[in-house]
Amino acid sequence: MLNTDHAISRVRRDLALGFALKAVLLAAGLAAVVVVPRVAPHVNSGLALFGVAVVWLVLSYNSAKGSRAAADVPSLIAAGLHEEAEEEIDAALRRFSLIRVVKLQTLYQLAVLRHAQKRHRESAAVCRELLRPRAGSAGAAVARPVRLLMADVSLELDDLPAVHGALAGLYGERLSLNEVLQLLAAQLDYEARIGAWGRMTHEVMTKVQLTELMPAASAARAQALLALAAGESGRADFRDWLRDRAALLATPADLVARRPILAGLWPGTEEDPEHAGV
Amino acid sequence: MPPGFPRQFLDVPWLLQASEPRRPMSKTWLLLLGVGIVVMFSTLAGGQSGAAGAVLNALSGLAVAGLMGGLVMFSVATVKRVRAEHQAVESIGEMIQLRRWPEAGAELDRYLSSPARSHGLRAQALVYLGAVLARYQRFDDALAVYDNLLDSDMLEPGSAYGLRLGRAMAMLREDHLVDADRALGELRRLSPSGVDSAGLALLELYRDVKTGHFVEAIQRFERSKNALRDQLGHRSADAWALLARAYDALERPAEAQQAYRNATLLAPPVELTRRYPEVAKLDGKYEPAYAPAEAA
Secondary structure, X not given: OOOHHHHXXXXXXXXXXXXXXXXXXXHHHHHXXXXXHHHOXXXXXXXXXXXXXXXXXXXXXXXXHXXXXXXXXXXXXXXXXXXXXXXXXXXXHHOOOOOHHHHHHHHHHHHHHHHHOOOHHHHHHXXXXXXXXXXXXXHHHHHHHHHHHHHHHHHHOOOHHHHHHHHHOOOOOOOOHHHHHHHHHHHHHHHHHHOOHHHHHOOHHHHHHHHOOOOHHHHHHHHHHHHHHHHHOOOHHHHHHHHHHHHHHOOXXXXXXXXXXXXXXOOOOOOOOOXXXX | OOOOOOOOOOOHHHHHHHOOOXXXXXXXXXXXXXXXXXXXXXXXXXXXXXXXXXXXXXXXXXXXXXXXXXXXXXHHHHHHHHHHHHHHHHHHHHHHHOOOHHHHHHHHHHHOOOXXXXXXXXXXXHHHHHHHHHHOOOXXXXXXXXXXXXHHOOOOHHHHHHHHHHHHHHHHXXXXXXXXXXXXXXXXXXXXXXXXXXXXXXXXXXXXXXXOOHHHHHHHHHHHHHHHHHHHXXXXXXXXXXXXXXXXXXXXXXXXHHHHHHHHHHOOHHHHHHHOHHHHHHEOOXXXXXXXXXXX
16 A cells, blocks of 8 residues: 555655756756867767757656556546555656656645545645645646645645635636636635635625536535525525525435534434435 | 638538648658758768867757757647647636537637647547537537547547437437437446446436336436436436426326426526427426525
């Protein structure tokens, strides 16, 4: 089984190694043009530079090929095949890659896997590692999905300052539609915990329309949280409408089990787990 | 089609032809030419001594540097173009999710009017084209796109299964019942054992309602109720609406009312009628669940 701390240190080491190798190749290229004609005029500088270029190209090609190694991981996680996903991640992490973003993306897949396995503390540790400031654009390339995952994981750990930190980093970003949906789900969950009912019901129909694009379980939870906020804001009509919709998308007992704050929407849910509001 | 000739919006045969990726001009020859120049300079430099040798040595170094610079610039430009095309197709997908059909159609018309950069992106755009055509109720055109995609074997099994579901639905909407029945049989064979496919259940439910097998439709719904809810989310409104139609046909108004209320809780009546004309009979007969007004 893949040890999370081990995986983090392996990625750190590989990133440092990749950085050093790039520096060496760059220095060798410069030396071929500047130093070789002076120190060893009998050596052809063009061919020396060509040799360096070939090494760089071969390593880059292998790294790019290696980026496909963990390509099946998302579908394996989605299908619940966690062991197979872990094996693929382990194999991908063992491969050397000159491309930093490939390593970071594989580590991100590990965070997603740990989240799916409900090993939230390990997932949070990986997210923190990925969000560490780094030189270059590699870190920025994975920052948005990592922040969204960090928000989700921190909600599971009930670490509200970490949720706030992760969400705050996303507000100025240009997000894809799927990222907007994930952000909305995390934001509603967070606001419900701090009792920001007014903020939750602000432009409520826009939020409801967005929740309709989510997968069933997320849509149900988001609408149940909005129902709670509507009730707290004195909008009983909205509360009932949203609660009944949520009950058509998920079993209320499941919703309450995952988020006990929702128990008020379905009094007596625990006694009647089959109650579906239909 | 001659250039400048006005063509129909989302002209399927034209778009299928125009979007075919062109065989890219081989850059290998350029690279080999560059290598040849380097080798030529290096050979000449090796045979010379003194100032001429040094000049040739420097020139061969410059040639390699130029070759590498050119290669990097070419790679960066290629990556940028592929990324832009990928973003264009992704944004079409988002427009469809947001139900911005006219914009999605216009973007697809523009994107598919010129050769695509990769077969994968073209296949994705064609999947979206099929969805837009089905939305505009151009089911025969949608079937042409689906058949083209399935014949080309460009999709991975999961996507191909989803496409086959859309194709069977288009057949049902066009009353090609024999073809639809064959397509359903094919889907049943392709479904992974032990997994209840909500898409397939919805198709069978619609087929039963369309052919007047209302009791079977109700039984089908009850068997797949959880899968329909978990896999279709808000689109499970379709199943509730068809269930309401089945109860209505069997003159069981109380159950029809409850199912219709559930359907309209998840989707407005006008949308359900648009998707399934058979449901129009329920409009006015049963009370829908309206969304409350936003302002109190």
